[in-house]
Amino acid sequence: MLYFQCDYNNGAHPEIIRRLAETNDELHPGYGDDKYSLSAKEKIRKICGRSDAEVFLTVGGTQTNKIVINALLSHGEGVVSAETGHINCHEAGAIEETGHKVLALSQKEGKISSKVLEKYLERFYDDEAHDHMVFPGMVYISHPTEYRTLYTKEELQTLSGICREYDIPLFLDGARLGYGLMSDGTDVTIEDIAELCDVFYIGGTKVGAICGEAVVFTNRKAPKRFFQIVKQSGALLAKGRLLGIQFDTLFENNLYFEISRHAIKMADRIREIFTEKGYEFFIETKTNQVFVILENSKMEELKNNVVFEFWERKNANHTVVRFASSWATKEEDIEKLRELL
């Protein structure tokens, strides 16, 4: 059986397992004060080109979105998001559970356009009744998006400019950031993100770690007592070393970027194969996920040998499905896929 279902079916990168084993007998202080956590944070600051960035290590994506958004919003503020945003669709109401509305904007392929954002903000402040409404308190984007599309540097600059004009933070959900950074579908670098966003996170769980996300606050936007908020949210690990060792490994010798590049290369191959074979794509992506339209009979046939994800029905005879690569995808599996198509 070939697996292209998603990017979280594997364990961790072998180097992470090796380091966990190697350091297992060491004694370290708890709650993130271990030397690996400190070293990981230092490496991340360096990679972002921001010596003043504040870095925190958390366990998972929904948790991170929840804590960051709650920490940055004030009473009566909501978070602006594409209506397809993960926080609006697939986090079981985690944001609202903190008392804040998700202010959903229309989107295109998962992205918020600067026009839509600007118009929304203008209208909001023009509305005489806006004191009876939820204030836009921050903007959430994901990169890659839920459709695995990417913002360009220019797009990010414009969004960032609007946010700064309205004095609201811009938050980038980077659950799959590595795959975005290594794609040739965008010119955005991690330094750009650190400059243009006020907070973002570098996803570990989907990019080589067994768990873990690294939250980066720039522009002095880290909330007062973020550590305590993490604790209060039930997100603080007693053995913070579990996260520290993983991120320290991922940012040693550019491992994070290399394994991300591998995933992109594998996805590019998948795209090539489908193109060669004459399949149509549902969306043009350049990240680690490929959305392709299959004839239903072909889909059923493939299911015997390949695991992939149902996305949506296209029409009576065709279905959109998703093939995902990851840092762990093997070239040989892709060759086998080619043969099956």
Place this chain on the structure above:
Amino acid sequence: MLYFQCDYNNGAHPEIIRRLAETNDELHPGYGDDKYSLSAKEKIRKICGRSDAEVFLTVGGTQTNKIVINALLSHGEGVVSAETGHINCHEAGAIEETGHKVLALSQKEGKISSKVLEKYLERFYDDEAHDHMVFPGMVYISHPTEYRTLYTKEELQTLSGICREYDIPLFLDGARLGYGLMSDGTDVTIEDIAELCDVFYIGGTKVGAICGEAVVFTNRKAPKRFFQIVKQSGALLAKGRLLGIQFDTLFENNLYFEISRHAIKMADRIREIFTEKGYEFFIETKTNQVFVILENSKMEELKNNVVFEFWERKNANHTVVRFASSWATKEEDIEKLRELL
């Protein structure tokens, strides 16, 4: 340097690291549907003697307390706890953050007496103004307690009886449950707990795991949609295997109990040594932590070679300190400690 500071300075039990490495290349479904999670839950049900128990794996203790308490309380209800309860003191307000009051009762060595509980409940319902007050919606105890003391079976039965009389669930925080079960300071077994409590958790983080707690609901008290509550709380791991493999390992061949017994044995030795050397104890404990009174000069001297925890000032010349053993404590370190005393 000798370390007796706490029970979370190590990594994981080596067998856990071995299994993580061994299974690392396997592909498993996410969110706790992997076969190791299923197997771990089955083993836990068996150990509890409760085939109908519902088991969930979570990441940490504060997180678990927060989710369980929030899930079980209704509007306007609070959780009854000893005033020294972890939820009342050291979880940064995690319970209140969910909208519920901690109803703190006076305690003795960390335990709630059935008399105090009964009197409180009687007075509450006798009070004409109780509709303007927070209703007691559940009772929280820890075992071992924050003072590392233990309930006897009789005490637990009485507390359980009161809770059932008032139809409120009894929740036992077992962050260090293994150390309680293997101590000869109580006759309480895990089957007793499963029978007398409505929900409890089996602590992993402090007993051999690198992270993880196993929540057990008995008596059909699992809340509707607990899975979704876990997700909404940001506590659901994409790679649930991390927890599954750990608990599957801990409950294979009684590993959990054996390593707990080791910790108790080591703590007993520490107690013996202090007794031999004529030291006085602050509290008589029979679990993995020892509270001893040191002369300040001795304390300062010891600090050069041993790491232990400051507990509280006793008087001008004496201080209460805590020595903790764990599953990882080495006999040789205890010998070295003897020499230093």
Place this chain on the structure above:
Amino acid sequence: MLYFQCDYNNGAHPEIIRRLAETNDELHPGYGDDKYSLSAKEKIRKICGRSDAEVFLTVGGTQTNKIVINALLSHGEGVVSAETGHINCHEAGAIEETGHKVLALSQKEGKISSKVLEKYLERFYDDEAHDHMVFPGMVYISHPTEYRTLYTKEELQTLSGICREYDIPLFLDGARLGYGLMSDGTDVTIEDIAELCDVFYIGGTKVGAICGEAVVFTNRKAPKRFFQIVKQSGALLAKGRLLGIQFDTLFENNLYFEISRHAIKMADRIREIFTEKGYEFFIETKTNQVFVILENSKMEELKNNVVFEFWERKNANHTVVRFASSWATKEEDIEKLRELL
């Protein structure tokens, strides 16, 4: 100046003021145990034809929506609403502040169609990922809607049937219920509402009272401890008589219905006048509010003598505006309006 801006610019119906004065020296128990509150509730049960209904008196509309929705939803549930619903637009995030998402559906003239609701519910439960999503826990409709349109009995029956099929309560926001009941734009009676909905409220603030709404739970759907939830929400008046006297007056001799009928009659006149004068309507309403399209020059001219509400720009030369009548609207003012048009 003529005022047709909204239905809350007046004080209270004179009969209410008279009764407040008349009873002012009486001594009554606090917190809603006064005889007027008890009498008002009894009258409301009678009018609804439901001797088993549970009635609570609250102060305002947003407060009522917030408390009812929060009290009825469980963890991880949201409230389904038209995207134009008051709770989704103009309550400053009051619902989300309680931790629950507003699940906004597309609408037509402020109404949720049964097709849209049914499709949404079917899709939700068909979605394999729905455990990662917010569960629909109740349905909120307003009657009259935010566009002052009305459900027919058949429409209400169908919506109610769907809710019962899915076992979720149906909540009707009746902030302007009197105007809906006295309109000839629907055949829905208050008995129908009591039968088909599980909870609704009878608006006082916009229909003769100076403040106050009456919440009615039918079908034994009143939450455990609703009184205490009201207290916890800060909505319980020490001098509950203020609400009791008002509703007791409104439901004495059908006052509530008579003054509502007057408002409808006045709105009908306004509609006639605009029709006569050849104006076009933006939406056909049969309640106490009239949405009409004015040429901008005419609008500016009118503003010198009439206060009305801007609704939205229609095009470069035309604007949609709203004229509202109320229980207090004077016939003579309508004659003056006719002259100005």
Place this chain on the structure above:
Amino acid sequence: MLYFQCDYNNGAHPEIIRRLAETNDELHPGYGDDKYSLSAKEKIRKICGRSDAEVFLTVGGTQTNKIVINALLSHGEGVVSAETGHINCHEAGAIEETGHKVLALSQKEGKISSKVLEKYLERFYDDEAHDHMVFPGMVYISHPTEYRTLYTKEELQTLSGICREYDIPLFLDGARLGYGLMSDGTDVTIEDIAELCDVFYIGGTKVGAICGEAVVFTNRKAPKRFFQIVKQSGALLAKGRLLGIQFDTLFENNLYFEISRHAIKMADRIREIFTEKGYEFFIETKTNQVFVILENSKMEELKNNVVFEFWERKNANHTVVRFASSWATKEEDIEKLRELL
């Protein structure tokens, strides 16, 4: 029957009823923009000697405590209160419902001593684990307290000084403020309160109004968007004039102070009578409530003619009961009480 049970059994001061009737036909903008609300706020600013104070009118006491405390606290902060504080005992968990812990301190006759506060704050910041605890984010006191005792100016200055040292706001609950200001049991004036506290409220409900409290923020401590927080909390009245007219009346010609003085005079008479007759007091109060110890047989006898409040059992034969006066207490009723004793 004579009523001395509490201070909220009457309606409103007759002058308030008169003004409500007089202004009833006037048309005013909603949501607090009416001229009476504006005028009331201006009068309150003047009386406080603070032209820069921000004043908001709310409906009830629990509501006000809830909104103010929630608005001023940040994530992870709690409110320090005497353990007998109304927010800790009789608000059904309203504070916790907003996500914040009440940090209860020991008290004496309802008051927090500066020593207790200072020691608590010192210990908190000295505690190495305080990042795992709830931060003291503001201090709540009531004046008169729940035992109807009063702070002296010196006491208030010291508490205020400590709060400023720790940079946390001081909030004074003045549900019965008038009775505190007119008592000769303290030298504290309303100007002192405005200077020494950062926010306080002037109670209307218990002092002449039928509902309503006036929140005053000084020292520029009003939270951003307090209006919207009030709306979101469900506390904003559409017909804000109801509050505006009441406070405008209460602060016209010193009515508030005069009726408060009357209540104090009446309570003084009650105290005199009990003293004359040789009764013992449970607590020495100088406000509008008198706590006296009755022999049980006398208590039962009195109950035939007088309504008063049970406070607590003193011993087998004696009970503590409370007699309350108010702005509405009649001298003749006090004479009748004298005869019954």
